[in-house]
Amino acid sequence: MYFLVKQEGQRKALIARDASAARRVGKGFETDDVVKGxxxxxxxxxxxxxxxxxxxxxxxxxxxxxxxxxxxxxxxxxxxxxxxxxxxxxxxxxxxxxxxxxxxxxxxxxxxxxxxxxxxxxxxxxxxxxxxxxxxxxxxxxxxxxxxSPAYIHSRNLEYPSLTGKGLTLIGCGAIGGYLAQALVRLGAGTGKNGVLRLIDFGRLEPDNLGRHALGFPALHQNKAEALKDDLLRQFPYVNVEVETTSPRLNDAFFSTDLVIDATGEEALSTLVNAAHMKHRLGPMLYVWVKGNGECVQGLWSDSDKYGCFQCLRHGIGPNYRQERFQILDSPPRKQFRGCSSYTPYAVSAPMSAAALAADMVSDWLKHEVSPRFRTRYLETADAKRIRNQDIAPTTNCPACQHR
Ligand SMILES: [Zn+2]
Structure with a gap:
């Protein structure tokens, strides 16, 4: 069908499947003035x-x-x-x-x-x-x-299949998740038949977040997942985004998408998600986080018994239990305090870099080359031990993947 879209005095003709598709595109141009030609x-x-x-x-x-x-x-x-x-x-x-x-x-x-x-x-x-x-x-x-068309926009820059038609779950819409969601949508997430991007976060965007979050003032005090969805739809009006604003139940339904990404960057939460993933394991999971004060960013792809799970990044039950297997920093990260809460300072570049690392790992998955599953990207000036990118073996007596 043929439509006319008026946008700030400019008139464009639009060929679309039907009226609702045309209105959605009109929304992307920030106009409701869409009439049948x-x-x-x-x-x-x-x-x-x-x-x-x-x-x-x-x-x-x-x-x-x-x-x-x-x-x-x-x-x-x-x-x-x-x-x-x-x-x-x-x-x-x-x-x-x-x-x-x-x-x-x-x-x-x-x-x-x-x-x-x-x-x-x-x-x-x-x-x-x-x-x-x-x-x-x-x-x-x-x-x-x-x-x-989404098919053209999200694949013209790729030499491998896009995320079109895939179901993705992103838990954590904070600093990392915000940039990562934007990257995933550009890679085709939420497009095509059955394509969906599920965003999960129960937190609100606070003034403290603004200095390193993909969203700005319009999203202040809103739920991060909701605000991120609104922002993504403004940019790509046809994308299928679902939002969960409560703490998810880590059941089969949670793990049912083609890929689940944990971008919370909170080890305690990721440990819980990992324990549930080991029980339900329906598809692969990707964890991504910023280390210390941004000395490096890391990602772990968890998709098989053959390789270590998120908990395997620490020693299993026995001597050295819960100590890091791949120690990078000699001392714990510097903290800052404000009111009665503490936080770890790092600049916006760290979550951007973590999101870029995750996007690259997702791209490698699309190319069927997920190895190396455990990756570290360093700030060039970081005072940190260098560990190589590798597939890690499960740790002995890992309470998550070796005690089931
Ligand atoms: Zn494990």
Missing amino acids: VFTCFVFESANAPGVPEEGLPTTIKEFFAWVRAWDADLSTQIQHRLGADRSYLEREGCVIAFNTPIGRFGVMFWLDTKHRLGFRLAPKRFRNYLHNAGAGTNVVRLRLDDI
């Missing part, structure tokens, strides 16, 4: 790339027909058949013929002579005949078409 629109496909004729691009319907005939004979037959068989376009004042081709999308529009289209409204063949004869001089306006 007075034109019919036919969209055709061609596997051939069109050339530019020596005499220049067509300006009349006759030249247009000749140009299509030279470009793709099958396509030409389809167009002629449609114009000779479909009465519906004769009810409208004009017609757009648009093309999907290997070199992009474009089209032409032309006005239908009122007397003839009404006179021949039951006989499209005769109107087509008119276009080839007395009406051959009808002017056509060439149109540039931009593909704004």
Whole structure:
């Protein structure tokens, strides 16, 4: 269907599946002014790339027909058949013929002579005949078409499949989760059939968060997951985002999406999530966090008994129980206090880097190359022990994955 979208004095024509899809796109342009156009629109496909004729691009319907005939004979037959068989376009004042081709999308529009289209409204063949004869001089306006379909937008920069059609759960919409959700949506999360991005966070965005969160003032004092959803929909109005604003039950339903990502950056919570994941394990999980005062960021991909779980990053039951297996920092992170709460200072670059690491690990999953499952990215100037990126073996007597 063909619509007109008015945005700050600019008018754009929009081809959309239906009225609700058109309104959603209008929302993305921050306008409610979306009306059905007075034109019919036919969209055709061609596997051939069109050339530019020596005499220049067509300006009349006759030249247009000749140009299509030279470009793709099958396509030409389809167009002629449609114009000779479909009465519906004769009810409208004009017609757009648009093309999907290997070199992009474009089209032409032309006005239908009122007397003839009404006179021949039951006989499209005769109107087509008119276009080839007395009406051959009808002017056509060439149109540039931009593909704004999710399938195009979220895959044009990738050399591997996008997240389209996948179900993703992101628990934690704080500093890391905020940037990560934005990256995931750009990779196609929440698009395609059954595609969904589930955001979970029960916290509100506080003034303290603003200095390192993807969201700004408009989201202040709102639930982080809700506000993040609103922000994502403003940017990509067709994305399917679901929100949970209460503490989730860590049951089968929680782990039922294709991937669950824990971006809470809180070890105690991640340990709980991990214990539940080991019981329910329906799909892979990714944990991502900022270490210390931002000396490095780390991610762990947990998808198999063969490799360590989140709890395996610490020693299992026995000597050294709960001590770090891969120690990076000599001393605990510096804390700062405000009122009666404490926090760990690091700059906005740390959660951005953690989100980038997670996005890369998700991309590797899409390429079926999740190894190395445990990764560390350092700040170049960090005073920290270097550990290599690797797949880790389960730790001996891990209470989460070895005691089930
Ligand atoms: Zn384990």
